[in-house]
Amino acid sequence: MKEIATQIEARFAELGIKVEPKDIETRLNQLIHEFKVPAEEARRNVINYFLKEYDIPRTEFYTPRETQPVKASEINEDGKWITLRAKVVQLWESNHESISQVGLLGDESGTIKFTKWAKAELPDIEEGKCYLFKNITTSEWQGQFSVKFNKTSEITPIDEDIEVGSTPVEFRGALVDIQSGSGLIKRCPECNRALVKGACGEHGKVDGVYDLRVKAVMDNGEKVQDILLNREVTENLTGITLDEAKDMATEALDQSVVLDAIKNKLVGRYFIVTGAKLDRFILVESIKPDEDPVDEDITMLLASAAQAGTAAQEA
Ligand SMILES: [Zn+2]
Structure with a gap:
């Protein structure tokens, strides 16, 4: 309503x-x-x-007016009618029958989440294809912006390929939590997805390939930010290489020793990260200790992270 x-x-x-x-x-x-x-x-x-x-x-x-064309990264207001020229970067699984499609759109400036309502009765859009989206509305929820398609929206396929870019962002704050699925993980050799209990969501039980990554939560006292470190960044930051991680796990007969070691090195410290924003994550390109952190109470940040932890793990 x-x-x-x-x-x-x-x-x-x-x-x-x-x-x-x-x-x-x-x-x-x-x-x-x-x-x-x-x-x-x-x-x-x-x-x-x-x-x-x-x-x-x-x-x-x-009669819908010609709505203002905007770039994905410029969307910072709730309830605006806009036109967006964008590529469908990802389609996600819709978890509600009122939503016909949900996912991520992108243009040269960055990406933005979209929701297409079932009752809008619009044609389906395809991943990897580019479209002109007219008369869509912007929306904000807990500081995250998205666009919504309604009955008056128009979707026109366009015959060009949009290079999806991203404006790098910087975030300074305390690293307050490291989420499950971090440390030494296995990926599906077919689709590269992280395996859960040895199985891929798409391909079932597979012989996984080892990888190292960190999914962490940062907090600067005002805003909570999810960050994602790939293998290279994780190795450089923690000083633990993928091979060493494998050795550690073999020796302990337990993969979680790697996660514990990473937690010991990172949680409760201040960092400056830069990288591209993808949905709610920053895909970290560089991370360095913050030598001059804003004076936030780290104990308080850690306590609130511990509280939010359960919810975040499920998201
Ligand atoms: Zn797979």
Whole structure:
């Protein structure tokens, strides 16, 4: 419902009219919950009410305007109508029937998550293909921006290849947690996915290939940031090479000794990382100790990380 209210507000804002989101929500709420009107019907009803109230012709409201073309990395406001020229970088598994497709779009400037609602009845898009997405809306949740496709959105395939780039970002803070799936891991030789209990999500039980990586959480007192270190960066930072890690695991008959060693070296220390942003992660290209860290209470950061840990592991 919040979604519908935001859309209505944004569309009216485009026509130069400020409608209070609370007024929209109150009306929607009444129709949907008291009168059991279907959501789509309620939406139309509320729109018609405000069209009359502000004396706007229906056609003007429903004819989408040419929306402003923006770059993925420029999206930093909630509830804007935009046009995006982008490539489908990844399609994820949709975990709700109201969502027909979800994943990551990218252009030269970076990537952004998208959600395509089932009720928008739009054609499916394909991974690796490029499109012009018109009349989509921006959305913000817990500081993360995304775009949403609705009934008025238009998807046009374009015959060009967009080079998906990324603007490197920097993050300074304390490394407060290292997540499971870090340290010495095995990957599927077919698809490179990390194995869980010796099995690939796609290819089942396989003879895995060893790799070294770190999935960690940083905190600067204001913001929590997930970071991902590949083998090379992990080796340089920890001083433990992949071969040494394998030896350690063989000797202890336990892979988790590597993870413990990495935790001992990194958790509770301050770092400056730079790298490309991919979804909620920074793919770390460089990481170095922060010699002059902001004076945050490390004990407090670690305690809050321990609390959030369980939730983060599941995400
Ligand atoms: Zn696989």
